[in-house]
Amino acid sequence: MVAEIRPPRWRQPWILGLLLPVLVALPGPLRQGFPGRALAAADAQLRGAGFRIRAGLGADRAVPGGAADLVLLGIDAESLELDQLLTREQRQASPLLSAMGAWPWRRALQAELAAWVLERGAERVLFNVVLSQPSRFGAADDRAFAERLRPWRQRVVLAAAFAQRQQEGLELLQLRRPLPLLSTAAAPPPGLTALLQSPQGFTEAIPGAAWLQGHLAGFAPPSPLPLADRLLPSSPPPPRLPRYIDFRAPSARVPLVPAWRLPDLPASYWRGRTVLIGVTAPSLGDQMETPFGPLSGTQVQAEALASVARGSALAPLEDPLAALVLLGWGLGVWGVLRGSPLALGSVARGLALGAGGLLLAGLAWGLLQLWLPLSALLAMPLLAGGLRASGQAWHERRERAYLHQVLARRISxxxxxxxxxxxxxxxxxxxxxxxxxxxxxxxxxxxxxxxxxxxxxxxxxxxxxxxxxxxxxxxxxxxxxxxxxxxxxxxxxxxxxxxxxxxxxxxxxxxxxxxxxxxxxxxxxxxxxxxxxxxxxxxxxxxxxxxxxxxxxxxxxxxxxxxxxxxxxxxxxxxxxxxxxxxxxxxxxxxxxxxxxxxxxxxxxxxxxxxxxxxxxxxxxxxxxxx
CATH class of the missing domain: 3.30.70.1230 (Nucleotide cyclase, GGDEF domain)
Incomplete structure (x- = not known):
């Protein structure tokens, strides 16, 4: 008898389909290059799809936990155009409304928004407006802001912004912090408004300690913390890795109160609330892409705050743990695929393993708020199964041709x-x-x-x-x-x-x-x-x-x-x-x-x-x- 001659398993191409996603997902040159960016982009797309599927199933309509106490006080398009919305008499009836108009607003008015909700029992106010330059309305406007909020300085958080750009071949980093005078009316450190983007440009994550150290180490202390981590007076240090914002369906987002509606709400509405103040008007250009379409930067910050408040921000795995997960998954995929003798069976097993990877990642997401390297988990069975099935299909075609040659004139x-x-x-x-x-x-x-x-x-x-x-x-x-x-x-x-x-x-x-x-x-x-x-x-x-x-x-x-x-x-x-x-x-x-x-x-x-x-x-x- 003549036995079938097969190459050693380590030389079979489908084994490379198991190894390649692991090599790309873990630290190394592949992760820094195009394969790593492609895998990261796929992960971002899968996260976005997960948010949309969950919303379609109606699984995130309720806002649990501390997120229910969050309110977004938005400087919206209507608040900037009150002269077209209200009569002069209606505006003059409220000193707050009479001060509103086209942007930029006086800082005294912005302070008045915060003081309004604090006087009515709000627990904390966070600004998503960066006040790093003197007011164009003069120094008196800055002094009015500081004096108005100083009684609540331990309950007010101001914003800082980080910018990174290229100029003449050099990378320029800029950290914009609140003016020292204004900082006297707020608790240190300021909240950093920077959020991380996916390779496709979707805003998706809160910076972690590693990112902060790598980008802010050259600036004088104290370094700001992510605005989402300034939710509580005793802000804990952020984790080392970024956290993915848990985007919810529009019906489950942080409630938005337009600034011009402030006088209409009862005082009890604000009691115990954490209020984020920022611009939401699209005309001011602060729009970010999200899994549910473009949102204002302030709305995205509100979703980041809500993710931290309810503990639902998705944490990625540290590299050693990710390596263990991928290694264990790869061994399981190898064991399942190697037992399939036919191309069709390899395709079916690869698809079934892909579904299993989705289920595993879904359980980690729903039960542990962990983000597994899903694109790598899916790529391993699909790529390896596809390569194995292709090799088996070629082998089966060759054997059918051989059988036809051998048997065509010898059987019916x-x-x-x-x-x-x-x-x-x-x-x-x-x-x-x-x-x-x-x-x-x-x-x-x-x-x-x-x-x-x-x-x-x-x-x-x-x-x-x-x-x-x-x-x-x-x-x-x-x-x-x-x-x-x-x-x-x-x-x-x-x-x-x-x-x-x-x-x-x-x-x-x-x-x-x-x-x-x-x-x-x-x-x-x-x-x-x-x-x-x-x-x-x-x-x-x-x-x-x-x-x-x-x-x-x-x-x-x-x-x-x-x-x-x-x-x-x-x-x-x-x-x-x-x-x-x-x-x-x-x-x-x-x-x-x-x-x-x-x-x-x-x-x-x-x-x-x-x-x-x-x-x-x-x-x-x-x-x-x-x-």
Whole structure:
């Protein structure tokens, strides 16, 4: 038997499909280059899809926990255009409304917004307006801001901004902090408004300690903390890695109160609230892309604050833990995929593993607020499964072509189509396999004398006519033409596909009878042409064989080997002793035939190479006449 030659597993391309996502996801040159950016972009898209799917399912309509106490006091488009919304009398009725108008507003007015809600019981006020330059309305405006809010300085947080740009090949970093005078009216440190973006430009994360250290280390202390982390008076240090903002559906966002509606709300509305004050008017250009479309920067800050308040910001895994997760997942994917012998199975398993990766990431998200490296988790089974399936499909096509080449002229077209449609073990195991089949041998009686009488060309022409007649009988019964050996023919019934032992036994008997009938027809033709008549002997036996490809890697031949082959050959030779019985079969085969098949017991006979005498039967057949 010739075993299938496969490359070592570490050299199979599909293994690279497991390793590549891991190498890209972990620290190294690949993560810094295009593959890493592509993986990060895919992660961002998957997070956005997760937010939208959750919103579509209605799973985030309620705002749990501390996020329910957040309010966004927005300087919206209507607050900037009150002269078009309210009459002069309506505006003059409220000192607050009468001060509103086109941007920029006086800082005294901005302080008045904060004082309004603080006087009515607000717990804390955070500004998302950076006050780093003197007021264009003069120093008195800045002094008015500081004096108005100084009584609540421990409950007020001002904003700082970070900018990064390129100029003449140099990277310029800028940190804009509140004016020192204004800082006297707020608790230190200021809140940093910077938020991190995905490779596609979507705002998605709150900076972590590693980012702050890397970008703010060159500035004089004290360094600002992310605005979302200034939610509580005792601001804890931010974690090392960024946290992904937990974007909610529009119906579940932090409530937005337009500044011009401030006088309309009862004082009780503000009691115990944390209020974020900032610009929300699109005309001022502070718009950020989010999974739900563009939002004002202040609205995105509100969602970041809410994520921290309810503890739902998604934390990515540290690199060592991510490596362990990917390693364990990769081993699981390898174990599942390597058990699939067929391309279609590899595709199905790859897709199922991809669904499993989604489920695993979803559970980590929903239960632990952890973001697993989902794009890598998905890429491993999909890429490895795709590569494995491609290799298997190519291998299966090659084996089908080989099977077609080997079997096309040796079995019936219907059986060939069935085998090529589903090769099974025959198409994927090029070695041998054990099976039970019926072996048929034929041989011409007196061939040696015949070959001496005829010229080589005449002899070959006669043999070809003989084989054409009897081989068709094998094909018609869905048998396998194994080989032609001189004047002998070897065939099997039950390989490469079996219809059951009894069905194959009857097929072999019908083929043998048809062979004898066709020999009679051929002899009538030969007699009319003055050519010598032919006489054949046929031996049939059923037993266990090893079926498979035999030969060398350069030339393989599908055949069967085993004791059953030898017994059939010996039975064919035994027909010389029974000239009136050209078809002999073993008792084992006789036991598989129905009672209506007429046979004649010939007793027990010792066959060459067989340890004990074998019971032999003759098949009742009409005599072959030349006509």
């Amino acid at each position: 077209p219907a059986l060939l189509r069935d085998i090529l449609r589903d090769p099974g073990p025959l198409g994927t195991e090029l070695g041998g396999r054990r099976c039970t089949c019926v072996v048929l041998f034929t041989d011409l009686v007196g061939f040696t004398a015949l070959s001496a009488r005829l010229a080589p060309g005449e002899l070959f022409a006669l043999l070809n006519r003989y084989f054409a007649a009897i081989a068709a009988a094998v094909i018609e019964q869905n048998g396998l033409l194994d080989k032609f050996i001189g004047d002998a023919l070897m065939a099997e019934f039950g390989v490469p596909r079996s219809r059951g032992e009894r069905a194959e036994a009857m097929a072999a008997v019908r083929a043998a009878l048809a062979m004898q009938e066709r020999l009679g027809a051929l002899n009538r033709e030969l007699a009319s042409q003055g050519l010598p008549l032919l006489q054949q002997g046929i031996g049939l036996h059923v037993g266990e064989v090893i079926a498979g490809n035999l030969g060398s890697p350069q030339r393989l031949e599908f055949t069967v080997v085993g004791a059953a082959v030898n017994v059939a050959s010996r039975l064919q030779g035994l027909t010389r002793r029974f000239p009136d019985h050209p078809i002999l079969l073993s008792a084992a085969l006789r036991d598989l035939l129905p009672a209506e098949v007429r046979t004649l017991p010939l007793g027990r006979h010792q066959l060459k190479g067989w340890p004990t005498p074998l019971e032999v039967h003759a098949l009742a057949v009409p005599p072959v006449e030349p006509g």
